[in-house]
Amino acid sequence: MRRVAEITDCATSAVRGLSRQIIAEMNLLIPGGALVSIADLPIEATGSAVTLFLQPPAKEALRDAIRDRGGATLRLSSAYRTVAQQFLLRRQFDQGRCGIPAAARPGRSNHEDGLALDTPDTNAWRQALEDNGWQWLGPGDRVHFSYAGAGTREDLGTLGVRAFQRLWNRYHPTDRLTEDGEFGAQTASRLASAPADGFPPPRLLRLATPPLTGEDIRRVQEALRTAGFPELPVTGIFGASTDSAVRAFQTREQLAADGIVGMATRRELGVLF
Numbered sequence: 001m002r003r004v005a006e007i008t009d010c011a012t013s014a015v016r017g018l019s020r021q022i023i024a025e026m027n028l029l030i031p032g033g034a035l036v037s038i039a040d041l042p043i044e045a046t047g048s049a050v051t052l053f054l055q056p057p058a059k060e061a062l063r064d065a066i067r068d069r070g071g072a073t074l075r076l077s078s079a080y081r082t083v084a085q086q087f088l089l090r091r092q093f094d095q096g097r098c099g100i101p102a103a104a105r106p107g108r109s110n111h112e113d114g115l116a117l118d119t120p121d122t123n124a125w126r127q128a129l130e131d132n133g134w135q136w137l138g139p140g141d142r143v144h145f146s147y148a149g150a151g152t153r154e155d156l157g158t159l160g161v162r163a164f165q166r167l168w169n170r171y172h173p174t175d176r177l178t179e180d181g182e183f184g185a186q187t188a189s190r191l192a193s194a195p196a197d198g199f200p201p202p203r204l205l206r207l208a209t210p211p212l213t214g215e216d217i218r219r220v221q222e223a224l225r226t227a228g229f230p231e232l233p234v235t236g237i238f239g240a241s242t243d244s245a246v247r248a249f250q251t252r253e254q255l256a257a258d259g260i261v262g263m264a265t266r267r268e269l270g271v272l273f
């Protein structure tokens with residue numbers, strides 16, 4: 001397992017697995033979702049490190065800009081950046097590596113707001129982007145545009161930090177971080193020791209002999225109670241009543257009613273890891 005601190009690659013795609021988990025966690029924290037994929041637009045990422053997510057209103061404005069240019073393909077060298085990606089960039093900058101001219105502290109980059117993009121084709125796109133609420137930052141950072149418009153949130157930088165803190169705590173119940181969204185020394189050291197490919201996937205939960213027990217089952221039981229099965233006792237033991245509730249929930253949500261709590265059922269329950 002490679003930890004974030006062991007990464008020497010310049011490309012931040014080295015933390016893609018962890019980044020995906022952070023985005024999923026952010027979207028659990030915000031009803032309706034904090035970030036949406038923009039991979040369905042005619043966009044070409046110039047490298048594997050580009051994380052194709054934005055806030056929903058920024059995506060719609062980008063869709064309009066692309067339409068204004070007759071559906072031309074927009075090349076992006078950066079879009080959303082997770083706190084893990086910004087952590088790597090900032091460390092490269094501090095160490096004078098990878099030709100990074102400037103990098104904000106983790107939690108503070110406006111690419112972490114999901115309201116910024118970088119394109120190497122500034123001249124071709126500037127008019128269409130500016131006509132749709134995307135402001136050019138100017139010749140000091142000529143690839144960079146940021147979106148301002150109704151319905152956007154300004155707290156995604158801290159939300160991303162809080163998402164990491166929650167993820168960490170779930171896997172380290174005896175080494176908990178304060179879930180305050182502040183990127184302090186404690187959070188920095190835990191991010192450095194987090195697995196770059198993401199925390200290991202959760203185990204499958206199901207009726208078994210002897211019965212499975214654990215904190216993860218307790219969380220699933222609590223989620224089932226909230227989801228319409230208030231009679232289910234929270235025991236941390238996967239018994240027959242939990243099996244029945246899982247199957248009933250799966251039927252209601254049009255999932256395969258197999259009684260197995262895997263990723264699809266977890267996603268519906270809001271208990272991802």
Ligand SMILES: [Zn+2]
Pocket residue numbers: 078111116117118143144145
């Ligand atoms: Zn930028």
